[in-house]
Amino acid sequence: MPRPSRLAVAVVLGGLLSVSGCATVVAGTPTADPAPRPAAGRGADPVAWVDKVCGAVLTYTTPVLAQPAFDGADLPTIKQRLSDYLGASQTGLQQSRDQLGTVGASPVGGGDDTVARISAGLEKLQADIGAAKAKVDAADPANVDAFRAALDETNTNLKQLTAPDALGDLRTSPRLDKAAQQAGNCTTLATLPGAAPR
Numbered sequence: 729m730p731r732p733s734r735l736a737v738a739v740v741l742g743g744l745l746s747v748s749g750c751a752t753v754v755a756g757t758p759t760a761d762p763a764p765r766p767a768a769g770r771g772a773d774p775v776a777w778v779d780k781v782c783g784a785v786l787t788y789t790t791p792v793l794a795q796p797a798f799d800g801a802d803l804p805t806i807k808q809r810l811s812d813y814l815g816a817s818q819t820g821l822q823q824s825r826d827q828l829g830t831v832g833a834s835p836v837g838g839g840d841d842t843v844a845r846i847s848a849g850l851e852k853l854q855a856d857i858g859a860a861k862a863k864v865d866a867a868d869p870a871n872v873d874a875f876r877a878a879l880d881e882t883n884t885n886l887k888q889l890t891a892p893d894a895l896g897d898l899r900t901s902p903r904l905d906k907a908a909q910q911a912g913n914c915t916t917l918a919t920l921p922g923a924a925p926r
Contacts (some may be wrong), residue, residue: 769833774907777835778898781843782913784827785894788820788850789920792891803869806879814861821854836904842897849892856889 794816796809828847834840860882867878895918899905908914 770835772832772835774835774839774903775910777831777839778904778907779911779913780831781828781846781898782894782908782911782917784824784831785846785850785892786913786917787827788817788824789917791816791820793921803872803875807864807867807869807875810879810882811861811864814857814864817857818854818861821850821857825850825854834904836901836907838901839904842900842904845897846892846894853889853891856885860885 791813794813796813798806798809801809825847828843828850831843834843863878863882867875869875895908895914898908898914
């Protein structure tokens with residue numbers, strides 16, 4: 729049997745060295761990919777994203793649910809309290825819309841459309857409350873009958889307003905619905921008065 733040439737031996741040894749060199753490089757404890765998981769868009773955590781959406785919606789519910797007491801107040805005080813309440817509700821709605829604008833792209837298909845619908849609903853509610861506030865601000869407490877009529881009309885209009893059903897919108901996507909069930913802010917949102925039952 730012929731001996732291998734020196735060149736062949738060198739090639740074989742070179743191959744072994746390179747293999748052992750690779751083994752040395754990969755030895756040790758595996759490490760995670762150093763690139764962080766995206767905060768929004770494809771690859772992001774849907775639970776964290778949905779939690780931000782519900783958190784944005786919760787922002788306006790605090791002032792809206794903090795209805796003032798009118799018992800025993802005189803008409804000018806009633807006007808001021810109602811105007812302040814409606815103004816705080818408008819501010820809360822604007823803050824919610826601003827926060828929705830910062831949640832980033834949805835990690836799940838259809839999520840961006842859901843946020844757009846929620847934001848449009850908040851915008852309409854904000855405009856309707858603004859119209860109610862303008863009516864209250866224009867009413868003259870010195871003209872008792874006209875003032876009471878304005879308050880009655882405002883009260884009727886406010887009762888007819890509907891807030892966007894953020895949780896209902898999220899439920900239209902099975903993946904977003906599942907994420908919402910695990911998100912703390914969505915759980916809190918579901919416990920508020922008037923929240924649609926599952």
